[in-house]
Amino acid sequence: MAITIKDIANKAGISAASVSRILTNRGRFSEATAQRVRQLAHEMGYYKNQSAADLSQKESRVIGVLVPTTHTNFADEIIKGMQTKAFELGYELLIAFVETDSQQQIKTVKSLLSRQLLAVVMLAIDIEDPVFEVLTKADVRLLSVSNQLNNVIPSISSDNYAMMHTIVDYLYNQGHRKMALIGASNPDPIVAILRRKGFIDALLDHGITYNPDFIWGVENAYQTGLDAIKKFGNPLPFTAAIGSADIISIGLLNGAKDAGIAVPDDLSIVTIDGTELTQITRPILTAAQQNFAQMGELAITTLADQNLSPHTIIFTDITLKPGDTVANIN
Amino acid sequence: MAITIKDIANKAGISAASVSRILTNRGRFSEATAQRVRQLAHEMGYYKNQSAADLSQKESRVIGVLVPTTHTNFADEIIKGMQTKAFELGYELLIAFVETDSQQQIKTVKSLLSRQLLAVVMLAIDIEDPVFEVLTKADVRLLSVSNQLNNVIPSISSDNYAMMHTIVDYLYNQGHRKMALIGASNPDPIVAILRRKGFIDALLDHGITYNPDFIWGVENAYQTGLDAIKKFGNPLPFTAAIGSADIISIGLLNGAKDAGIAVPDDLSIVTIDGTELTQITRPILTAAQQNFAQMGELAITTLADQNLSPHTIIFTDITLKPGDTVANIN
DNA sequence: ATTTTTTGAGTAAACGTTTACGCAATTAAT
DNA sequence: ATTAATTGCGTAAACGTTTACTCAAAAAAT
Known part of the structure; x- marks a missing residue:
């Protein structure tokens, strides 16, 4: 059995509520007990049971990401950008790869949705209608990255x-x-x-x-x-x-x-x-x-915004990077 | 507020327990009510709150996957293989990208571990010692894919x-x-x-x-x-x-x-x-x-096995695929 | 017609965390 | 010295599911 907050509370001789307050750094507690609790938590190898936490909290900090399995080799860069920013702002990323098969897509999306999500980000995906319906019906913020779905859901992409x-x-x-x-x-x-x-x-x-x-x-x-x-x-x-x-x-x-x-x-x-x-x-x-990294970072900061309009379109930078495949024929 | 099992129960005029039994297809219920409930669930746009389910169940069906962000272009193929098999056997994949930065690695791993995981799969990762310690200390099955860590944790790779x-x-x-x-x-x-x-x-x-x-x-x-x-x-x-x-x-x-x-x-x-x-x-x-797809599929079937020894090594197929870069100089 | 078995479904507890509320003890303000 | 404000922490309820126990009703076996 995994260590729970109660185990720590018992050992520290305080209530579970206090431990929770200390570990989440919310509410009131004395620095003295806090140190003792943190020390115990570390020693005992405690990991928060996120499921329990999710259940008791209304606001979710989890962002689902739909990534196409069709090898788009820039998806990694976007995800990396998202992860950096999510890490910074205290969001958690739940990455799911979706096949082109619409049936399996729905199943994957549903399994995503059964986590309480703040938002779902679609990476370079032209989502199929049935899947899209499932998503809009659910109560999550949606965002399309590297693909514009004008006026339907907000998007971040190059212009x-x-x-x-x-x-x-x-x-x-x-x-x-x-x-x-x-x-x-x-x-x-x-x-x-x-x-x-x-x-x-x-x-x-x-x-x-x-x-x-x-x-x-x-x-x-x-x-x-x-x-x-x-x-x-x-x-x-x-x-x-x-x-x-x-x-x-x-x-x-x-x-x-x-x-x-x-x-x-x-x-x-x-x-x-x-x-x-x-x-x-x-x-x-x-x-x-x-600028895929930028897309990723913007995705997170954009989603953090409460009132996101479905008409929002954000453009990221483009750089013309010279290589050796263009001849000057003037 | 999202639809819960209770909402369905109320509408159907039965108890929440019955709804749960029907939707999870466990225990006893009549086909007649079952159909009514399933219909209602669909209509009302119900999604299981997986956090709540996780909390009340002891056995986890969630497998965490650690993927290096250093662009290894075969990781996708392994994940695809894993996803196929996981889908088939009713497991859920939680994919996390890890940077090379050991500090962030630990944070990511910890956030993974706070979901109740059945196992953690490491894709082509030479895990750093501090991270490895965190993982072994936690109570999850470990598996290394596309990388052998002989006799420490079980692995699947080419020979x-x-x-x-x-x-x-x-x-x-x-x-x-x-x-x-x-x-x-x-x-x-x-x-x-x-x-x-x-x-x-x-x-x-x-x-x-x-x-x-x-x-x-x-x-x-x-x-x-x-x-x-x-x-x-x-x-x-x-x-x-x-x-x-x-x-x-x-x-x-x-x-x-x-x-x-x-x-x-x-x-x-x-x-x-x-x-x-x-x-x-x-x-x-x-x-x-x-054979990366094979590695992925084997990863899941292997983890499904209860008593997995840390000494287990499974080899996947290798094919010598001729191209145009080898000259016969006989 | 009685007894036994099976079926369908309800009750209630449990999972681990968070949080509103309350209260005593401490500290600050008068 | 009295009153007011603050601090630290405990109690208990809540989140949504699952599941062991019941128990009445229905079906099957005698």
């Missing part, structure tokens, strides 16, 4: 629309006029819509009418990059491609290599995300780097 | 010693006689020791006396691979190198490229791990692939 301007401007300044956007042509997720719109508008700003064929590729996957090169053939009808995720850009890079297309001489590539994956390619990828 | 034989045999058959092992020269972790010993013994089995200089590199990092090439120069004094982790091997690959060393013509590479990272390199890496 995907502005980001495309940054990238297009950069490429334009390097002399590029024909550009492709690879991997953001799903109709569905808002992120893809914003990136497409941003891409098109940025081109128009420079007086370039965009070619709809040059927005191609649905899956956020390595294969998408490979396939893109296959589809457009050699020579490519554009001089620069923007990969909508690092893994896609690596596909582009390798596809180009396989097809005898030189990067950056025949094809310039800018990747979106800028995780450490971009550092282990040859040539090193030029990236529009998202 | 690192045998794995080296598999790799060396393979390279030997391809005609290689001079081989290097990169990234396993830490004195400390047992895994490194076993890999070194396996490497040396396997060479000796083929009548090759090994060159101690050819076991080089400590950090499990990209830079280690890059540095290795720099250190040994061009031409390299060996024809094959074994990278002790995918990320190291990618370092070797890129280092070789930078130095004008052709892979596999001038240097053959076999990588240990075989995560999907090996598929996105050019050339594709030949790998001694560990």
